[in-house]
Amino acid sequence: DQQVKQNSPSLSVQEGRISILNCDYTNSMFDYFLWYKKYPAEGPTFLISISSIKDKNEDGRFTVFLNKSAKHLSLHIVPSQPGDSAVYFCASLVSGGSYIPTFGRGTSLIVHP
């Protein structure tokens, strides 16, 4: 049973446009959410996170939005660049519990020049 779901396996975007990656979760105990980026043959790299006490967190070109009532979060990348092409993983955890990140299956983003 997937507690963190990334229903789009891939996304293709033109350079300069916005990329929107989506993530849904089922465990209502999750209260901290992270996005990781992964290039081939490398480990995931932390990108941005958000606590459930917020609904938005921004870091440069990257913004994460959280909709707790819908159990949905999204990562916006604007403007998208070819170097953003990678697999993006959404992860969720219970901050007051074991603090173990549970990952989605990932979305492969391709940004075309």
Add this chain to the structure above:
Amino acid sequence: DTGVSQDPRHKITKRGQNVTFRCDPISEHNRLYWYRQTLGQGPEFLTYFQNEAQLEKSRLLSDRFSAERPKGSFSTLEIQRTEQGDSAMYLCASSAHTGTGVMNTEAFFGQGTRLTVV
């Protein structure tokens, strides 16, 4: 200290052989995680250590798998009697965890060990 280091990067082994992987976490991190990733999947949790104590193991960690972190620094993951289904990327991550939630860091991953069982 430049990050989480894993060794080897690649391992090809014959079915039935034992393999051992090593992970050196970021030096000030007290938590160490092992994950497994197969094609088309996200990282799946295997086990984690808080200092030298192994606090949780997932059901994915069969009896053929054992992990240690003897001095609370580096960790090893051993797979005995490897099977073709063990072929995967094994990822190690570390974080600083105070328990309060406020000062916990995100998990930082190593580059992984790709295991191929033939």
